[in-house]
Amino acid sequence: MKLSNRVLGMQESPVRKLVPIATKVKKAGKKVYHLNIGQPDIETPKIFMEAINNFDTNVIKYSFSQGEPILIEAIQKYFMRDNIDFEDDEIIITNGGSESLIFAAISLCDPGDEILVPEPFYTNYNGFTSAVNVKIKPITTNAANGFHLPDKETILNLVTEKTKAILFSNPGNPTGTIYTKDELRMLADIAVEKDIFLISDEVYRGFAFDGLKLISMGTFKDVASRVAIIESVSKRYSACGARIGSISSKNKDLMKNVLKLAQARLCVPTLEQVGAAALYTLDDNYVEGVRKEYEKRRDIVFKTLSEIEDVVCEKPTGAFYVVAKLPVVDAEKFVIWLLEEFDVDGQTVMLSPAEGFYATEGLGKDEVRIAYVLNSEDMKHAMDILKLGLQKYNSL
Numbered sequence: 001m002k003l004s005n006r007v008l009g010m011q012e013s014p015v016r017k018l019v020p021i022a023t024k025v026k027k028a029g030k031k032v033y034h035l036n037i038g039q040p041d042i043e044t045p046k047i048f049m050e051a052i053n054n055f056d057t058n059v060i061k062y063s064f065s066q067g068e069p070i071l072i073e074a075i076q077k078y079f080m081r082d083n084i085d086f087e088d089d090e091i092i093i094t095n096g097g098s099e100s101l102i103f104a105a106i107s108l109c110d111p112g113d114e115i116l117v118p119e120p121f122y123t124n125y126n127g128f129t130s131a132v133n134v135k136i137k138p139i140t141t142n143a144a145n146g147f148h149l150p151d152k153e154t155i156l157n158l159v160t161e162k163t164k165a166i167l168f169s170n171p172g173n174p175t176g177t178i179y180t181k182d183e184l185r186m187l188a189d190i191a192v193e194k195d196i197f198l199i200s201d202e203v204y205r206g207f208a209f210d211g212l213k214l215i216s217m218g219t220f221k222d223v224a225s226r227v228a229i230i231e232s233v234s235k236r237y238s239a240c241g242a243r244i245g246s247i248s249s250k251n252k253d254l255m256k257n258v259l260k261l262a263q264a265r266l267c268v269p270t271l272e273q274v275g276a277a278a279l280y281t282l283d284d285n286y287v288e289g290v291r292k293e294y295e296k297r298r299d300i301v302f303k304t305l306s307e308i309e310d311v312v313c314e315k316p317t318g319a320f321y322v323v324a325k326l327p328v329v330d331a332e333k334f335v336i337w338l339l340e341e342f343d344v345d346g347q348t349v350m351l352s353p354a355e356g357f358y359a360t361e362g363l364g365k366d367e368v369r370i371a372y373v374l375n376s377e378d379m380k381h382a383m384d385i386l387k388l389g390l391q392k393y394n395s396l
Contacts, residue, residue: 033382051278063267067093074280084218097232097245120357146314147175169201176316304383
């Protein structure tokens with residue numbers, strides 16, 4: 001029996017593909033510091049479980065396909081902190097930000113259509129789109145200028161009659177880049193000129209460093225009908241397993257049709273929505289405390305990378321990732337070597353080879369993504385192991 005070309009053509013996750021190797025060496029007694037996946041170690045706020053435990057009902061019923069009203073209202077109030085005003089029917093709760101992205105691709109594109117995405121990009125963008133026969137077309141960025149966008153003309157030259165949207169994460173995964181107001185203005189102008197949509201993945205909102213302030217695409221009122229914002233509790237509130245996200249847009253026609261998809265999958269789990277609603281009530285002091293912690297970890301990572309000869313990377317300004325070009329020919333082989341053949345006192349480190357974050361063949365082969373999601377002490381120790389590992393690898 002032959003499987004579908006659709007599933008056979010899907011990309012394997014560069015974040016998870018080497019997990020079996022890590023599992024094997026851990027079973028053999030080696031400690032592995034996981035810098036390969038964006039799983040925060042910060043404790044999920046207790047109000048999440050408190051809200052669930054206090055939810056008094058005799059029957060766990062289907063939720064509304066659009067989402068629990070208490071959560072929709074909490075997200076509305078959250079956006080209002082940035083003077084972004086969404087009405088009740090302009091927010092739909094989803095199974096993580098992932099489902100929001102799938103819903104956006106299905107709603108905006110027909111099979112064979114294209115979405116422009118700055119590369120390197122969150123690799124599941126490729127999985128979400130290829131599953132519905134939509135093609136990712138890359139806007140290439142590079143480490144030397146901190147993965148900021150190219151000029152307007154370069155992007156315009158990539159737009160064809162099949163282009164239906166530009167999808168981007170801000171702050172960026174895997175780069176940690178925060179786009180400037182001018183960059184976002186440029187994207188807004190392109191959307192108007194070419195009659196396309198903007199899908200703004202803002203799940204790392206709040207994680208901006210060095211005094212920078214994230215500018216949401218939702219603040220550009222003149223293109224509000226062309227913007228969909230992807231949200232999630234996964235990273236900001238360290239609740240990845242809750243799988244609660246949302247898609248929000250002032251384009252009521254888009255939201256009306258996204259709701260069809262939400263109805264087809266019935267609903268998002270009720271209890272997790274109750275817990276997520278409580279998370280959104282946390283004030284900015286909570287997020288600021290988490291932001292400072294990640295900034296401290298960012299500084300540890302960047303300091304070590306800056307001390308290693310021939311490593312190329314700009315200091316990331318947001319999220320909790322950095323993409324670094326290493327003095328190796330093949331980063332995946334290096335990562336496997338770290339796992340299988342290298343250790344310091346029985347300890348090693350796991351990174352994500354960055355080639356899988358690119359759509360352009362050959363790019364990222366000597367790059368890795370580092371997720372600084374461990375406490376500062378472990379982070380420093382892991383980076384010291386990486387530094388020693390590179391020295392050893394290049395002396396072989």
